[in-house]
Amino acid sequence: MTMNEPLPHPHLLLELDALRDKAMAADSLNALAFSMANDLYPLLGFHQALVFAQREHSLELLSVSGLARPSEDSPYLVWLRRASRWLASQVPDDNPVWLTQEAASPPQDIAEGWNEWWPAGVWCIPLHDREQERLGLLVMLLEQEPPAVFRDNLKGLSQTWCYCWAALSRRKGFRRWRPKRLQMLLVLAILAALLLVPVRQTALAPTEIVSREAQIISSPIDGVIARILVRPNQTVEAGTPLFALDETTLRSRADVLSKEVAVADAELLAASQRAFDNPQSKGELTLLGGKSQQRRAELAAVQAQLKRTQVLSPRSGVAVFSDPNDWLGKPVVTGERIMRVADPAQPAMLIQLAVADAIALEPGADVTLFLTAYPLTPLKGQIIETSYQARPSDEGVVAYRLLASIEGAPEHARLGLHGTAKLYGGRVLLGYYLLRRPLATLRAWSGW
Known part of the structure; x- marks a missing residue:
């Protein structure tokens, strides 16, 4: 049956009904697109059929008649990406459109590809869901416009395609919820009330466990270190030789x-x-x-x-210093710090609070330390000492130095362990807590 011969209504309806059954039986969007691109050929005899899916502001080619999956970046497919955008602009609503090169006057690059790959006309059938959002576009390349009897009877099939497309894309029953004015005012009132809720101000800072009783061991004279007589974290008694100069x-x-x-x-x-x-x-x-x-x-x-030249420990404790190989043969001057002798029985938290995260803290403020090695057993304490001036830390971050006590005598509070401390300040409004840093940045940037 050709396009020049009128289609008998009974036969046409049976064929279209069979196509509806195939669309309803499709188990994926690709299967539906393959059926749309190939099953209409006995009725129309088109040169080629293309199925595009709408992807925001562009079209994605899903199926080409005669091909299982268009995956090669051939010159035709590269040109087709540009042509699909132009085709979408020529189909403003949900009505099918018949386009010819003479009537549409495409751009030069589209016209050149049209002359090379496409016949005289293009029939574009848009697919929309119930909310009139475009799902895709069916394009058939024909020598002449389809007869009116076919166009009239294809509307039911196209609606079936839209229904199946929306269902397979999980867009069935989706409705945008648009709140009413009263609901909007109620939500804003609740948010405003939440901003007035008092919360406790907190800050996070890197922390190391140190000793509250630690004595610095420095070089008594100018010289070169010849021997380190103890190991790092070794327990020493008063009078134990620590290191010797050449x-x-x-x-x-x-x-x-x-x-x-x-x-x-x-x-x-x-x-x-x-x-x-x-x-x-x-x-x-x-x-x-x-x-x-x-x-x-x-x-x-x-x-x-x-x-x-031989330095002895002035007290009992633990020798705290880096690798001994870093000191052997190193020249030192009088007063240069070599190590510390710390008392492990009096641990404390050394907190480096960055200036950007600083909050108002007073001695006695609560601190919770989460050690990296023991994250499930936090340490509790209180601030006992705060620095007046911020100084660069070992990581190059300008921070305040805080010293906090450790409650009790936990076994896992060993010197040298690192973690993150949570510091608790006074109570402030939730709005201030959330907007404190943005407001500080805005004032620094604007000068207001």
Whole structure:
């Protein structure tokens, strides 16, 4: 049966009824699109049928007649992406549109592809859901416009396609809820009331467990570290050797000064013996005696430094420092910190509260510490010390230094563990709690 011959109504209705059954039996959107693109060929004899799905502001090609799945980026499919956008603009509503190149006057790039791949006319059948939102577009390439009897009887089939498309896309029964004015006012009133609810102000900050009783061990003299005599986190007693400085330079200096003392004593003795026979030598005795005392004083100072090359622990505790290999052979100056001797029985929280997250805190404010190693057993405490000035931390973040106590004597509160502390401030309104940082940023940016 061709388009030039009128279609008998009974036969046409039977064929369209069979197509409706196939559409209702489709179990996926791709199966429905394949049926739409191929099953109308015995009735229309088109050159090609294309099924597009609406994707926001663009069309996605779902099926091409004669192909199982269009997946290759051929020149035709690349051009078809541009042509589909133009076709969608030519179909403003839900009525089918017959387009010819002469009547539609497409852009030049679309017209060039039309001359190469498409016949004289294009029949576009839009598919819409109940809310008149476009689901897709069926495009059939024909030599002439379909007869009126076919167009009139195809409306029922197109409605079936729309129904099945919406059902397979899970859009059936979807309705946009539009609240009434009274409902909107009620929601706004509830939100405004919630903003006035008082809540406790909180802040999060990185934290490390340190000792409240920790003594800094620094270098007593300038020198080079020769040996580290303890291991990190080793328990030490008072008087335990901690580290030793290199003595090579000091011992060489002591040997030289010892010989200089001997020479000065010999010169003083010789001048004393000459003074019995030569009265002029008596004037040299005072100078040589002072020189001898100077050399002895220098020797005593060097010997005192030699006794300080080995540093002992001033108290019992735990030696806290980094890897010993980082210190071996490193030159140090007087007063440079090498390690700390901390008392593990008096742990505390060292909190680095960033300036951007700072809240009003007073000594005695509650703190909860969630350790990374023990997240299910938080530590409780209170702030006992706050810094006046913010300084850059080891991570380069400008922060306030806070010290908090740890309640009880938990076994897992070991020195050196890290975690996140939650600090509790005073009660404020929920609106202030939520808008505090945005308002601070806005005022800093605007200068108001």
